[in-house]
Amino acid sequence: MxxxxxxxxxxxxxxxxxxxxxxxxxxxxxxxxxxxxxxxxxxxxxxxxxxxxxxxxxxxxxxxxxxxxxxxxxxSFLLPYFQHTVATILIKLKHYFLYRKVIGYRQLLEFFNQRFRKNLTRIEMFFRDVGFRGVFPFNPKEKAIKLVEMLLALGKTPLLKRGIGHFPLNFMAS
Ligand SMILES: [Zn+2]
Structure with missing residues (x-):
């Protein structure tokens, strides 16, 4: 475990x-x-x-x-079963969503993209649970960009400190 x-x-x-x-x-x-x-x-x-x-x-x-x-x-800079760090995955996704820019291998990025997209609802629920009351874009691509930016910002906010003491969300769950 x-x-x-x-x-x-x-x-x-x-x-x-x-x-x-x-x-x-x-x-x-x-x-x-x-x-x-x-x-x-x-x-x-x-x-x-x-x-x-x-x-x-x-x-x-x-x-x-x-x-x-x-x-x-x-x-907690790692996720279960991923060799890339949390920040590295998020930055790769952000560049891909915003600029269609591929950092590293395209195949890997496609895999990250698919996993992330699959978890959009979970990620959204997570932010609701920790008190986010704002509006999420309806468009899936815009929503993905918003969520990846919010996840990137998490490292700098005390919001999560009241969680279980570490990054509580596996945003790349299978
Ligand atoms: Zn025991």
Missing amino acids: MIFYDFGLSVREYARRGKKNDFPDVDICPHCKGHIRLLRHGFYFRYAVTNNNVFSIPICRLRCPSCGKTVSIIP
Whole structure:
């Protein structure tokens, strides 16, 4: 299982700190719901891809002493099952929506585009849930542009801090 955690770091800084980073303690097991401190269970490495770099970053694993299952702490600049960072995906989509400009591989961008379009309603609901009362464009393309810009702006607003402490929306869910 994956837990998403906001380290408050750029991907570059996260990569630089490596295994010496300040990894959070987890006191409730997401598997068995036991109130118990999960134990460190080593690291694995995965890629985090931006427009200019490919970082190999350590992911901290924890293990529940009660049920024995493991948990990975994923930095919230990543989404489940995507190597590209959240900001990289959003910026690629924004350029594509606004200027038809393809950064990187067209095929990849088409995939991002399809996934994002599929999630428009979920993203809209998410912004309603956190209190957005404005109007969304009816036109799907305009709506996609609006939502991608709102998601990009999220990193700079305290709106989400009252959420569950990290990026709570997988806007690229399958
Ligand atoms: Zn457990």
